[in-house]
Amino acid sequence: MARSLFELDARGMLGVREQLALLQLTPQLRRRLLNNVSKRVRTMSRQRIRSQQNLDGTAFAPRKNPQPGQKKMEAGLGKLLQVTSLTPDQATLGWKNGLTRWVAAQQHNGSTERRTAQQMRRWNRVPEGAVSTPKQAKRLRRLGFRVRQAGQKRLTRPSVAWILEHVSYMQAGVLIRVLDEERGEPTGADSWDITLPKRQFLGVNHAQETSLLVNQVLQQIINSPR
Numbered sequence: 001m002a003r004s005l006f007e008l009d010a011r012g013m014l015g016v017r018e019q020l021a022l023l024q025l026t027p028q029l030r031r032r033l034l035n036n037v038s039k040r041v042r043t044m045s046r047q048r049i050r051s052q053q054n055l056d057g058t059a060f061a062p063r064k065n066p067q068p069g070q071k072k073m074e075a076g077l078g079k080l081l082q083v084t085s086l087t088p089d090q091a092t093l094g095w096k097n098g099l100t101r102w103v104a105a106q107q108h109n110g111s112t113e114r115r116t117a118q119q120m121r122r123w124n125r126v127p128e129g130a131v132s133t134p135k136q137a138k139r140l141r142r143l144g145f146r147v148r149q150a151g152q153k154r155l156t157r158p159s160v161a162w163i164l165e166h167v168s169y170m171q172a173g174v175l176i177r178v179l180d181e182e183r184g185e186p187t188g189a190d191s192w193d194i195t196l197p198k199r200q201f202l203g204v205n206h207a208q209e210t211s212l213l214v215n216q217v218l219q220q221i222i223n224s225p226r
Contacts, residue, residue, distance in 0.1 A: 021222060027088035029221055032092035036217045038083045041093055041204060048201040049078040055205045059199035074201055077104050093202075110198035116191040132172035137163035140172060143179040178193075 048079065052060045052072060060073055080100055085092035095101045137160040146155040149162070163172070206208045 005119045022218065025221070030088040031086055033217055033221055034088075035083060036085055036221075037214055038086075038091045039214060041210075041218070042081050042083075044204065045081060045093075045202050047079045054198070054200045055157070055203060056200075057205075060199045074107060074199060077107065079177060087211070104198055104202070105197050108202055112193050112198055114191060114194045115194055128170075129170040130170050132164055132167045134160060134164065136169070136172040136176065136179045137167070140174055140179070143176065145179060169200070 022033075024147055025033070049072060054060065063070070063073065077095070077100070080097070081093065082096070083091060084094045085097050095104055140163055141157055142159065143190070144157070145163075146157050147162075148155050149158065158166075167175070204213070
């Protein structure tokens with residue numbers, strides 16, 4: 001189901017007797033019911049983020065290149081999750097910001113997007129004189145890059161630290177391409193697919209779970225002092 005929102009209509013989640021009880025509530029109490037249920041669903045969704053689990057209990061697909069100290073996946077989306085619309089008959093749990101809703105939909109449903117080398121060069125422009133990156137330095141060493149350093153007669157393979165200090169980002173890019181071509185290695189694809197796996201934390205696992213939750217909150221409101 002393609003979505004970035006959790007929408008709740010209590011009328012479809014109750015039996016005949018409970019629907020009659022719901023109709024007897026004032027609009028204010030019906031709003032309270034839907035607000036409370038939505039916030040409980042939000043709590044459940046945030047718990048899934050903490051445990052890194054999908055709605056069906058399976059683990060989130062891992063990051064492709066995890067880094068030490070990274071936050072848990074979807075932590076930012078969970079923090080911004082809120083009730084965005086509330087009436088006596090319907091509530092919506094989601095994100096107010098349009099871009100955040102789009103990101104949440106991509107994460108929930110998964111996606112595959114086509115990227116080209118030209119796009120990446122346009123989006124990843126670096127300022128003139130920017131230093132090379134550790135990734136570039138390590139790649140140059142693997143490709144056999146050699147220089148004549150001060151006080152040495154022979155060409156030697158420089159350290160990563162030396163490359164970072166003496167070779168710019170643009171120079172490193174050119175050197176990598178030249179060395180790749182000399183060794184007959186591919187210089188990189190012109191286009192490729194980026195696949196984002198589904199990570200479904202929002203909502204409840206099935207309709208019965210929603211119905212039980214609505215009934216539970218309804219009984220609490222009916223039996224609570226007003």
